[in-house]
Amino acid sequence: MAEEHGPETGSGPRTAILNAAMRLFGKQGYTGTSVRDLATEVGVLPGSLYAHIQSKEALLVEIVADGIHRFITAVEPHAYSAGSPAERLRAMIVAHVEVVAENPERSLVVFHQWRFLGEENLPAAIERRQVYEGCFIKVVEDGVAQGLFKQDINQRIAVFTILGALNWTPEWLSPSGRLSPREVGVLMAETLMRGVLA
Amino acid sequence: MAEEHGPETGSGPRTAILNAAMRLFGKQGYTGTSVRDLATEVGVLPGSLYAHIQSKEALLVEIVADGIHRFITAVEPHAYSAGSPAERLRAMIVAHVEVVAENPERSLVVFHQWRFLGEENLPAAIERRQVYEGCFIKVVEDGVAQGLFKQDINQRIAVFTILGALNWTPEWLSPSGRLSPREVGVLMAETLMRGVLA
DNA sequence: ATTCTATAAACAAACGTTTGTTTAATGGCA
């Protein structure tokens, strides 16, 4: 079967459990979701889940790891492509928004719930997040170095501003809204790169 | 006693409990923090807390309500002041960052943990949040209407972009960092209003 | 006949909260 990215893809009990976990972990948080909540959402008794999963935390590990991987896969190539820093940053922002739109629930978990990973799984997730942030740092550095970006911006703060705006998108983005995810991404890129001032 | 805003102000057991709750709710989340965690942080046994608080949720209610109030108090006057939309927006962003810096732990709770309020307290908190967001919507609308902001930005998306960047600041802002909170705010405003492009 | 999957029931541990009691410091009065 080809790899799929949207929500509710795949089939079988395991996929149903993962999708339910994305929804509930996203809405109520990992610590705010009980295994009984999860079982009710799937339509099964609590103990039945354990025929398909190893533990509650294993679900979080899988959702976060796959999610970060999805973002890196979609965005990293643009960060190191041949275009100008401006073109690259624009493409990265659009790609990020498109991945969020693919599955906002999962994105919510990726950006807000990773901190509840146990000691064994946390370092790897943090490292992957840093790889992701590194993509944006690289492009902003290049832009400034090449004189295409403002010389008087603080690079660290510019990157945090961009990432903050992006990290918040799963809170409000509606994949079925009037604007397509790509259009939303283009508009966000416009705002972040040229500002709101006329 | 004059009203104070920074962390660790006030005294007495009640204030100590509130400060501990801000720290733990911010770091571990509301549902991820047990009353025993809280008691340990305060340096007391779990039951002892209930001589000073009504319930765990009452702590969240107080932190969120006071926090939102603090943001509105600091930012709203700028939104409806006499200056140009550009001046007003810049002042709002700076004020927001300064309030975050006052107490990043509390800000983390205000922006991430409000959803765990019970049915009785949630509507009021949502309404206050909307008042706060309304300040930014108003200024962007004015800016576009007066031709001072770009005509081809999507106002809704511009506001979400700005608020997203601001809502994320408590995750990385260090009040004791090299740059003062005001300087950070000015730099963020610069990025959001003029973009990163030279 | 074997393999899956679900059920029903139970487990130990942790949850938020309440209770009855002890301790420590405070202020008035002799």
Next chain:
DNA sequence: TGCCATTAAACAAACGTTTGTTTATAGAAT
């Protein structure tokens, strides 16, 4: 100064509930 009444705060223990997880068992599908 010495004594007592008051108060504030914490302790120690337990309450009933919910947590994540395991077990034994039974029906369905290959």
